[in-house]
Amino acid sequence: MTPVLVLTGFLGSGKTTLLRHLLRQPEFSRTAVIINEFGEIGLDHDLVEASDDSFIALTTGCLCCKVRDDLVATLDDMLRRRAQGRVPPFTRVVIETSGLADPAPILHTLMTDPIMAEYLTLGGVVTSVDAVTGAATLDREAVSIKQVALADRLVLTKSDLAGAAPPELLSRLARLNVAAPLLHADHGRIDPQALFGAGQYDSRDKSFDVRSWLGEGPDEHLHHPHDADIQTYAVVREAPIPAVALTLLLETLAEHCGADLLRLKGIVNIRESPDRPAVIHGVQHVFHAPTWLARWPSDDRRSRMVVITRGIPQGWIEALIDALAAEVAEASGSQTLGA
Amino acid sequence: MSQDLVAELLAQSLVAWRLAGNVRRMADGSLALSYNGIDITVEPAPPGGPFRWMVTVAGRRRPAVSLVAVLRQVRTALDPGYAKNNVRVAVAPLVPS
Numbered sequence: 518m519t520p521v522l523v524l525t526g527f528l529g530s531g532k533t534t535l536l537r538h539l540l541r542q543p544e545f546s547r548t549a550v551i552i553n554e555f556g557e558i559g560l561d562h563d564l565v566e567a568s569d570d571s572f573i574a575l576t577t578g579c580l581c582c583k584v585r586d587d588l589v590a591t592l593d594d595m596l597r598r599r600a601q602g603r604v605p606p607f608t609r610v611v612i613e614t615s616g617l618a619d620p621a622p623i624l625h626t627l628m629t630d631p632i633m634a635e636y637l638t639l640g641g642v643v644t645s646v647d648a649v650t651g652a653a654t655l656d657r658e659a660v661s662i663k664q665v666a667l668a669d670r671l672v673l674t675k676s677d678l679a680g681a682a683p684p685e686l687l688s689r690l691a692r693l694n695v696a697a698p699l700l701h702a703d704h705g706r707i708d709p710q711a712l713f714g715a716g717q718y719d720s721r722d723k724s725f726d727v728r729s730w731l732g733e734g735p736d737e738h739l740h741h742p743h744d745a746d747i748q749t750y751a752v753v754r755e756a757p758i759p760a761v762a763l764t765l766l767l768e769t770l771a772e773h774c775g776a777d778l779l780r781l782k783g784i785v786n787i788r789e790s791p792d793r794p795a796v797i798h799g800v801q802h803v804f805h806a807p808t809w810l811a812r813w814p815s816d817d818r819r820s821r822m823v824v825i826t827r828g829i830p831q832g833w834i835e836a837l838i839d840a841l842a843a844e845v846a847e848a849s850g851s852q853t854l855g856a
Numbered sequence: 857m858s859q860d861l862v863a864e865l866l867a868q869s870l871v872a873w874r875l876a877g878n879v880r881r882m883a884d885g886s887l888a889l890s891y892n893g894i895d896i897t898v899e900p901a902p903p904g905g906p907f908r909w910m911v912t913v914a915g916r917r918r919p920a921v922s923l924v925a926v927l928r929q930v931r932t933a934l935d936p937g938y939a940k941n942n943v944r945v946a947v948a949p950l951v952p953s
Contacts, residue, residue, distance in 0.1 A: 760950035760951055765923075765924050768924065769924050772924075772928070773869075773872070773927070773931065787951065789951045790951045790952055830871050832871065833872040836864045840862060840923055841923060841924075843858065844908070844923050847857050
């Protein structure tokens with residue numbers, strides 16, 4: 518499976534500068550890049566120089582509005598040409614979205630299109646934020662809030678211009694997406710490995726880096742902030758969850774929450790699979806089929822889900838898990854399981 | 857199963873759906889929801905049948921196979937603007953193969 522890194526961020530937030538630097542790094546060799554620009558005449562792709570073993574494709578128009586056509590066609594073409602040896606044998610894909618794009622439809626496509634599902638896996642979402650103008654952009658542009666909320670990694674750019682990163686912006690980013698580590702780019706320079714670790718897929722050992730993906734670090738405590746109606750919180754359950762209850766939970770969230778569930782990702786202790794946890798991932802009403810880790814990544818065997826929502830109370834998701842687990846346990850004749 | 861668990865689920869569901877109703881535990885084991893002049897009763901179905909719950913809305917009693925179905929019936933009754941989203945959960949094994 519080839520990991521796909523989605524690089525997003527509002528107009529002028531430094532995505533192209535970041536990408537230009539990354540493509541010069543040996544760690545980013547053999548990368549296929551899709552640059553999406555809003556408007557019929559693209560420019561960004563001219564600003565990015567790929568090495569001999571990487572290449573760049575361009576799409577125009579707003580990727581999130583015509584994603585099914587353009588993105589799928591572009592990726593399909595890349596994969597076919599790779600199979601035919603007509604392009605360098607890339608081992609990762611980077612999609613740089615238009616600054617005006619809502620990343621959610623792009624993630625949907627990567628998660629649901631059958632061609633994509635067979636060959637590609639979402640490697641993570643990286644969102645650039647301008648240290649100088651980021652706060653005003655968040656005030657003014659709703660899509661920029663969504664770009665931040667959906668990120669696995671946030672990259673603060675132009676902090677060399679702003680001096681020390683503005684504390685108000687930092688606290689706001691932390692409130693919008695408490696699970697995403699905040700990285701700093703110096704003139705577009707950043708450690709590529711810090712971005713590789715952004716998603717489910719770790720290209721170094723072909724495994725899931727779940728703790729990183731969930732934003733778990735030395736301080737795993739998640740708070741309950743809110744900003745522009747978006748909240749991020751962690752739901753933790755000690756007791757294993759029956760597999761059927763997990764399926765019912767995901768279906769119920771998809772059915773009732775729709776666009777209010779911006780993102781859900783987590784590692785779940787399944788009662789029927791005590792040694793192999795399930796990794797779940799959903800964006801709005803679309804969920805990946807759960808994948809299974811070969812083993813627990815740490816001694817912590819609790820189910821942990823990071824939820825980014827607009828107005829869905831944490832108590833509802835917790836009550837859903839507890840009630841569905843109890844109902845399934847009762848129906849299957851075993852003892853009641855809950856929090 | 858515990859009446860408290862179901863009561864909490866229904867109460868939290870009203871919050872999630874932004875409906876300012878209330879949930880009351882009744883002595884006979886049923887739960888009564890009220891919102892905007894609409895009364896709903898949720899109670900365990902008689903044992904031995906294929907259904908787990910009975911949901912009564914405005915005097916009409918209908919069965920439900922699971923709590924998921926209960927939530928669907930309750931929300932449909934209380935929230936006229938509700939149009940359920942198409943559920944898109946990929947087919948996958950419930951446990952690793």
